[in-house]
Structure formats: C-alpha cells, structure tokens
C-alpha cells in the first residue's frame with residue numbers, strides 16, 4: 001500500500017472536477033483530499049459546499065474551480081441545503097420533470113462546519129435518511145478565519161483561540177469523535193480516510209457513492225499553514241497521523257467496524273507531533289498523557305473491529 | 307369552476323399549495339403556523355399532493371433546504387412565524403441574493419421575551435431588509451389568492467425572487483372563513499410549471515454562491531436592488547392577470563374612503579375592524595378613511611404618495627416597536643412623503659402587540675387622540691395605544 005503512493009497519478013481516475021487555478025496555500029492537503037474525492041465521485045454529482053477554506057479558495061466571482069454543479073450558501077447549513085437538492089430531484093424525477101439520473105448529492109464541509117456549527121443540520125439530514133454523502137474535510141481547526149480551535153482540534157494543540165500561555169497548555173479538550181456521532185445515527189456507511197492514503201480514500205468514496213441513503217466520510221486533511229509544518233511534508237504528516245494511531249483509518253458498514261490499515265506496532269506519537277509547530281510547546285508529561293490516550297483509543301477501536 | 311367552502315385559513319393555505327403542484331415543502335412547526343405544516347404533511351401523506359415533505363429539524367434548516375430545492379429547480383414552499391422567521395434570518399438574505407424563487411407564508415407572531423405565541427408584526431419588521439417581495443393580507447381569500455400569485459411572481463424569469471405572504475397569526479391564520487377555491491386546472495392554467503433558468507444539474511454544471519470581493523459586491527447588490535424594484539411591474543401584471551381570470555383584484559396600496567381628509571393607516575387583518583370603525587365615525591359625520599399597504603416590498607412609493615397626497619392628517623398604527631426609534635411603518639411612510647409638496651401631517655401610534663386586540667372603539671379612540679395631537683402637538687415621537695402605565 002505504502003509503495004503504491006508513487007503511482008497515484010497513473011492509476012487514479014483521470015477525471016478532474018476540482019480543477020487547478022484555485023488559491024489554496026502551498027502544500028494544502030485539504031485541496032489534495034478534495035481533488036482525490038472529486039476524482040472518485042466522477043461527474044454525476046451535485047456538490048453543496050460549506051463556507052471554509054475549500055469554498056473560498058475555489059470560488060471567486062467570476063471564477064470557479066468546480067467542474068460539477070456546485071452550490072455554496074452558508075457555513076452551518078450545508079447538510080440541509082443538500083437535503084433540499086436531494087428532495088427536489090427526487091420529486092422532479094418522480095413527476096417526470098427531469099429524467100431519472102441517479103445523481104448523488106455530496107455535502108462538503110470543514111471540521112468546524114461539521115462538528116461544531118453544522119452538527120444539528122447534519123444530524124437532521126442523517127436521521128431523515130437523505131441519499132447523500134457528507135464529507136468532512138478535517139484540518140482540525142477553523143483555518144479559513146485564521147486557525148481558531150474547533151471541537152476537532154486535538155488536545156494540547158496551539159491555535160489562535162487555544163494559545164499556550166502561563167495558564168494554558170493549548171487546546172483543553174479532547175477531539176470530538178465525529179465519526180462515532182455519525183455511526184450513532186445508524187446510517188449505512190461511515191469511514192475515516194486521509195489524503196495520504198489516496199487509494200483507500202477513493203475506494204471509500206466509491207463505496208459511499210454506491211450506498212442508498214446517507215453516508216459519512218471523515219477525511220483528515222493536513223493544513224501546513226495551520227499545523228505549522230513544512231508544506232512539502234503534508235503527505236508524510238498525514239501518513240504519520242495514521243501510523244501513530246492518532247487518526248486510525250476504518251470503516252463502519254451497517255454498524256460493523258473494520259480497520260482499513262493496521263500495523264503490528266504503532267509508531268510513537270512524537271514521530272507525528274515533532275514535525276508540527278502546533279505541538280511544539282507540549283511538555284513530556286503532556287505528550288505522555290496524549291500517548292496513553294491514543295494507545296487506549298486505538299485498542300478500543302481494534303476491539304470493535306475484531 | 308371555483309367552489310366555495312368554509313375552512314380555517316391555515317388549512318386553506320395548504321390546500322392552495324397543493325393546487326400549485328409544489329414539488330418540495332420543507333417546514334418546521336411553530337404556533338400559529340402549525341396548521342399549515344400539519345395539513346401539508348397530511349396532503350402529502352394521502353397522496354393528494356405529489357411532493358417531498360422534508361420534516362427538517364429547525365427553521366434554519368427549513369429555509370436552507372428550500373435554498374437547495376429551489377436551486378435544483380423545484381417549486382418550493384415553506385411557512386413559519388415569529389421565532390422561526392428569526393432563526394431563518396441569515397438564510398433569508400441568501401434566498402433573495404441568489405435569486406431563488408421560494409414562497410413562504412408567515413403567520414405573523416410577536417417575538418420573545420416574554421414568550422408570546424400571539425400576533426403582531428415584530429417578526430415582519432425584523433426581516434424588512436432581506437430582499438424578499440413581501441405581501442400583506444387582510445382576510446382568508448386574500449391569503450390564498452396571494453399564495454397562488456406569489457408562485458407566479460417569484461418564478462417569473464424577470465423576477466426570480468422569493469416571496470413572503472404575511473397573514474396575522476390567529477386573527478387570520480385560525481379564522482374559519484367562507485373561501486372561493488379555484489379548480490386545479492384553473493391554477494395550472496394561471497401558473498406555468500417552474501422553469502428555473504440554470505438549475506443545479508450534472509447535465510449542465512453551474513457554480514452558485516461564489517464569494518464576491520469588493521470589486522463586485524456593490525454591483526451584485528445593486529443588480530439585486532434594481533431587480534427587486536423592477537419586480538413591481540410584474541407584480542401588478544400578475545395581479546391584473548389574476549383579476550382577469552378569477553375576478554378579484556389586488557393593489558399595492560388599498561384604500562377605503564381614500565378621499566377623506568383624515569386617513570387612518572393599519573396593516574393586515576386589523577384593517578377589517580378599522581373599516582367598521584371608519585363606517586361608524588363617518589356615520590357620526592367625521593371625514594375619515596383608511597389606507598393600507600398590501601405590498602410592503604418593493605415599497606409602492608408612487609401609489610402611496612398618490613393615495614395620501616390630498617389628506618390633511620394621516621394617523622398610523624404600527625403593530626411593532628423599533629426600540630429607541632420611530633415605529634417602523636410610520637417611519638417609512640414619513641420618509642416616502644417627506645419631499646412631497648402636498649402631504650398630510652403624520653401622527654403615529656403603536657398598538658396590537660403580542661395578540662392585544664384593537665376593537666372598533668379602540669380605533670375611534672386612536673383617531674380622536676390623533677386629531678388632538680395634530681392640533682396641540684405632543685412630547686412623544688409616538689404614543690402606544692392602550693398601555694397600562
């Protein structure tokens with residue numbers, strides 16, 4: 001799997017619908033994740049995009065990076081907008097006003113749009129069972145507005161609203177388990193993925209496409225700007241997130257957990273943290289505390305998957 | 307041919323929405339709008355309306371789902387009131403700015419706190435600037451006729467804007483009235499299928515809702531404003547076509563004994579009581595008439611100026627407070643006539659808040675007090691009717 005990475009450009013679908021010319025930062029792996037996702041989605045989709053980095057970098061009147069129908073309205077309502085599109089096409093197809101199309105509706109939002117401000121709308125859409133894929137591009141903070149913490153920011157990380165200081169050691173809370181929230185809605189398909197595992201990511205997108213009903217993809221997306229890591233290391237940092245067990249890759253199909261990649265032994269947490277400025281202030285004690293939690297959570301996940 | 311039936315106005319709204327073959331309804335229940343949503347759900351459940359009913363988890367999502375639905379080219383309806391309209395607030399601007407023809411009935415309700423499920427116009431005034439076409443109604447027939455007209459106005463290629471039809475919570479939404487319902491075929495003739503120009507469709511990709519830097523934002527807003535102003539002629543045209551077909555004519559400004567020297571202004575269903583008050587005052591020899599705005603946005607400047615120019619005194623009653631400022635409709639009315647060479651003096655009242663009724667004698671009191679203030683002047687910018695100090 002690891003070695004296949006170099007062949008991505010040759011083996012991946014040729015179709016591009018998240019097109020070049022956008023204004024993401026150098027080394028932005030959220031843009032990379034989105035590009036890979038779009039390759040796997042193909043052209044029979046309609047995308048509803050939340051306010052956030054990917055919306056801002058890909059759209060500015062009169063330009064667009066989107067080769068598929070795309071709509072942006074607000075920050076927190078994307079799952080509801082997608083619900084409306086899905087319902088509209090369902091009604092119009094049934095009434096013969098547009099031809100039957102099997103078009104998939106895809107909602108795309110950042111971790112802030114997903115695990116914070118848009119959570120209610122997502123819960124509503126999942127509960128109602130709309131035929132849609134919800135993709136969370138998780139770069140672990142509100143990057144578009146200048147690296148503020150979200151509930152998906154990892155414990156200890158420094159952001160502009162969780163700064164370390166005399167009375168603070170950075171983010172005070174543990175990352176919200178958004179995939180588990182999705183699973184709790186008993187939707188047919190939930191998966192985590194990362195741009196650094198492109199084939200795994202694209203395979204999961206294809207699976208979500210085939211699902212009838214809601215599916216949820218939680219995609220860790222390295223943001224060199226916000227994570228304060230060298231732009232050329234974005235892919236390596238993503239791999240390390242998985243190899244250290246910080247961000248395990250797994251799928252939940254109809255409630256059944258399966259690990260997508262597993263390792264005989266996890267790499268130490270610090271292999272991952274030491275490449276990123278956002279963890280630079282952490283003491284050995286704190287790193288040990290985080291390491292213990294990562295190991296424990298990973299074990300729990302593996303038990304669920306066994 | 308049309309048939310007559312006695313029905314609660316809310317249910318009647320749902321019945322005419324069914325006559326329009328609406329494709330998508332996304333709505334969240336709130337008193338006093340609930341009967342509209344409930345009856346729509348029932349019509350869909352019974353197969354009497356072939357639509358997708360999205361039982362959303364909030365009004366913010368109701369309006370957001372409407373955005374998606376209208377952008378996909380579906381005929382789209384929702385209804386709300388008071389707090390629900392407030393929760394939609396941010397989304398309302400997007401609907402008009404992105405030119406999405408959504409129709410919404412608002413069963414006007416007071417705003418918290420204290421919690422009040424009863425009627426006034428605080429909710430309307432809070433969404434004044436959202437870019438929606440807004441129509442006031444005074445009785446059940448006007449509500450259902452204007453719901454039908456609203457779809458035709460909204461979806462007209464020259465307009466493509468969302469339309470709110472306001473009806474007073476309880477005082478109108480819960481009244482049982484004899485109503486004339488057009489037949490399905492008649493509505494079909496009057497209302498062509500929605501043909502949104504560039505819907506979201508993989509056969510022809512479009513990008514909607516790009517962000518607008520300073521170089522384009524002003525132009526985008528101006529285009530929106532010009533478009534809303536231009537919708538005025540289409541609204542008149544649609545009302546005329548409706549009159550030609552169904553025999554009932556609506557006007558941007560409605561008057562009752564409009565040539566009187568003293569005119570009373572009131573909005574919505576209270577005008578029917580005000581008319582009774584006008585009748586009794588006229589019987590007693592007073593030269594009084596009534597003027598109302600049917601069209602709130604776009605504001606019918608010309609018609610309004612014309613309607614009031616020969617009056618000496620205009621007594622306005624707002625059913626909302628603009629805290630620390632002038633009553634909202636009064637202030638617009640004053641601004642509209644300020645530069646006119648011939649204009650009435652304006653005296654303003656606020657009343658009918660949070661379900662407090664104004665009866666016939668109440669309007670008579672308001673008028674007498676208004677005349678007195680016009681003569682003697684007053685320390686206050688406006689007076690609040692019937693308040694216990």
Ligand SMILES: Cc1ncc(C[n+]2csc(CCOP(=O)(O)OP(=O)(O)O)c2C)c(N)n1
Nearest residue numbers: 051052053075110111112113141142143144
């Ligand atoms: C109602 C509302 N609140 C706040 C904002 C400001 N805002 C825009 S994008 C954003 C953060 C986006 O973060 P995330 O969803 O994680 O996406 P990212 O930019 O990190 O990809 C914020 C706070 C807004 N647009 N709307």
Ligand code: SF4
Nearest residue numbers: 024025028053143223
């Ligand atoms: S801030 Fe981060 S997520 Fe946003 S464009 Fe830059 S690198 Fe990408």
Ligand SMILES: [Mg+2]
Nearest residue numbers: 110111141143
């Ligand atoms: Mg983010």
